[in-house]
Amino acid sequence: xxxxxxxxxxxxAPEIFLAVxxxxxxxxxxxxxxxxxxxxxxxxxxxxxxxAMTGGLVFWLQGGREVPEVILSGMFVxxxxxxxxxxxxxxxxxxxxxxxxxxxxEGGYRPGEYYALILFATTGMLLMVSGFNLLSIWISLExxxxxxxxxxxxFKHQLKSTEAALKYFVLGALSSGILLYGVSLLYxxxxxxxxxxxxxxxxxxxxxGDGQVLVALGWLLLAMGLFFKVxxxxxxxxxxxVYVGAPTPxxxxxxxxxxxxxxxxxxxxxxxxxxxxxPDWQWLTAALATITMIWGNLAALTQKNVKxxxxxxxxxxxxxxxxxxxxxxxxxxxAVLFYLAAYTFITAGAFGTVVLLERRAYAGxxxxxxxxxxxxxxxxxxxxxxxxxxxxxxxxxxxFVGKIYLFAAAVEAGWVWVAVVGVLTSAxxxxxxxxxxxxxxxxxxxxTTPEPLYAPGLLATVGLCAVITVxxxxxxxPLIELAKGSLLPxx
Amino acid sequence: xANYIPILVFVLVAIGxxxxxxxxxxxxxxxxxxxxxxxxxxxxxxADSLAHDHRFSIRxxxxxxxxxxxxxxxxxxxxxAVMFDRxxxxxxxxxxxxxAILVVGYVYVWNRGALDWA
Numbered sequence: 001x002x003x004x005x006x007x008x009x010x011x012x013a014p015e016i017f018l019a020v021x022x023x024x025x026x027x028x029x030x031x032x033x034x035x036x037x038x039x040x041x042x043x044x045x046x047x048x049x050x051x052a053m054t055g056g057l058v059f060w061l062q063g064g065r066e067v068p069e070v071i072l073s074g075m076f077v078x079x080x081x082x083x084x085x086x087x088x089x090x091x092x093x094x095x096x097x098x099x100x101x102x103x104x105x106e107g108g109y110r111p112g113e114y115y116a117l118i119l120f121a122t123t124g125m126l127l128m129v130s131g132f133n134l135l136s137i138w139i140s141l142e143x144x145x146x147x148x149x150x151x152x153x154x155f156k157h158q159l160k161s162t163e164a165a166l167k168y169f170v171l172g173a174l175s176s177g178i179l180l181y182g183v184s185l186l187y188x189x190x191x192x193x194x195x196x197x198x199x200x201x202x203x204x205x206x207x208x209g210d211g212q213v214l215v216a217l218g219w220l221l222l223a224m225g226l227f228f229k230v231x232x233x234x235x236x237x238x239x240x241x242v243y244v245g246a247p248t249p250x251x252x253x254x255x256x257x258x259x260x261x262x263x264x265x266x267x268x269x270x271x272x273x274x275x276x277x278x279p280d281w282q283w284l285t286a287a288l289a290t291i292t293m294i295w296g297n298l299a300a301l302t303q304k305n306v307k308x309x310x311x312x313x314x315x316x317x318x319x320x321x322x323x324x325x326x327x328x329x330x331x332x333x334x335a336v337l338f339y340l341a342a343y344t345f346i347t348a349g350a351f352g353t354v355v356l357l358e359r360r361a362y363a364g365x366x367x368x369x370x371x372x373x374x375x376x377x378x379x380x381x382x383x384x385x386x387x388x389x390x391x392x393x394x395x396x397x398x399x400f401v402g403k404i405y406l407f408a409a410a411v412e413a414g415w416v417w418v419a420v421v422g423v424l425t426s427a428x429x430x431x432x433x434x435x436x437x438x439x440x441x442x443x444x445x446x447x448t449t450p451e452p453l454y455a456p457g458l459l460a461t462v463g464l465c466a467v468i469t470v471x472x473x474x475x476x477x478p479l480i481e482l483a484k485g486s487l488l489p490x491x
Numbered sequence: 492x493a494n495y496i497p498i499l500v501f502v503l504v505a506i507g508x509x510x511x512x513x514x515x516x517x518x519x520x521x522x523x524x525x526x527x528x529x530x531x532x533x534x535x536x537x538a539d540s541l542a543h544d545h546r547f548s549i550r551x552x553x554x555x556x557x558x559x560x561x562x563x564x565x566x567x568x569x570x571x572a573v574m575f576d577r578x579x580x581x582x583x584x585x586x587x588x589x590x591a592i593l594v595v596g597y598v599y600v601w602n603r604g605a606l607d608w609a
Contacts (some may be wrong), residue, residue: 004580004581004584023592023595026595026599027598027599027602030598030599030602030603031602100585206494212494213497214492215494215496215500216495216497216498217497217498217501221499
């Protein structure tokens, strides 16, 4: 007779609530033969309300914890770290819904399905960042990934979108398989899947001698699966095509929420589960961070399409974040938290601008389409300039502060050469971000250049992101304090 | 670093296996091209029509997918039913939650007309 862990389920109420809200929306949206059109506003309001209520529940039930609490026999953990990510992910999902308004209305899709999928993906992410067992982490990751595959292919009649979904699905399934293979080898070597005991079990297995190869292969495969999810070179090949093919609000969702959640899990697994192997994964991460920063920035140089450029830029930024991960110090860790939080607003704003300028499916995404934007839409151009400056890492923006702290943490921890590569590649990135600013401010528009859309909700979202980006650059203190209060124990 | 030498060997063996098997296939395979080689295989008989002469509704695919879902559901019910008294109330509630989620999916496909055969 198993005792029913009622208290544990109550503590997990935010995630359960969000899943139920998603299902309710799915069913409610399936009534009637009407294909989109009217209900989209109601659905987006409901989705935002569901996310807000989940946020409230997270604050009420999971916030303010000094000591981590492990629930459901070691499946999930509630700590300050998970709390930080959950709030960030809920904000990211809300921003995505704000950006989706026009896409859902124009596409004629059933709004209930679209928002339900976003809610399901968000549920997966929330569970993921709380996961404390390799299997519960893997299942939550799949919940996020499966919903994302469908969302990436949401332009059902566009070849590019179908291609994006297919590539994402095939490579995503492969990487999940690799990740699971690694997990199974680690389980074979140690007999445990719980992050809490994994590190000690690993050291025992290695000390015993016979488990060495299993452990080495296991953690390498596990790390590869995680690196795929955060799109690090050489596991990045899916990123540009998926980011370009997916509908832009979804691209933004993948770039901010999916990436943040995957980084949260990566740091948790490295710091807590693989603590024993710290020098090993530090070297691997340093090598991959270097290749990623160089390749991501060089590849972005040659892009003509803004969405594709932002895709390569997101690869490069994954490299910068890895710098903070590999330090394995407190400074590095809160710099990662701060950077990804700032990156969420910057990237959501940048993709919001793309949404406002693109036309029917994929038109209006090239650099030339941004010519003379400063005269045609001064507010939008100014916001986009702020995002691009922040992505480059120029003050006074959140991107600058985040990069400074990442590089400083690396230098303090003795990884000077990685920080040097980071600074040099940031200088390279100036070229392609500036290219877009030059188009907006110094070039004249042709007659054929598309006019930006007038959508007050979207404009307000972009403006909000711009304001937050600047605020994080001028007053980074509060967010830094918040990040410092949400750290994992060091490996 | 010595721990990682077996991994390197593992990777090299994987690459080597790929190269060797592809080369072996190239050396030993029957060189014939065209003729009956390109025909669809139909249990040794000559094919009397092409695959795209027999179109069938995409609905079969949908029905098959839906069938798999509810089939798997039934498979999950069996072990639960066998262990019913040991899983007790907790198992019962868990299974009801599982079924409720599937019913949501069922209502959804019903409403979207995936079960209409017309």
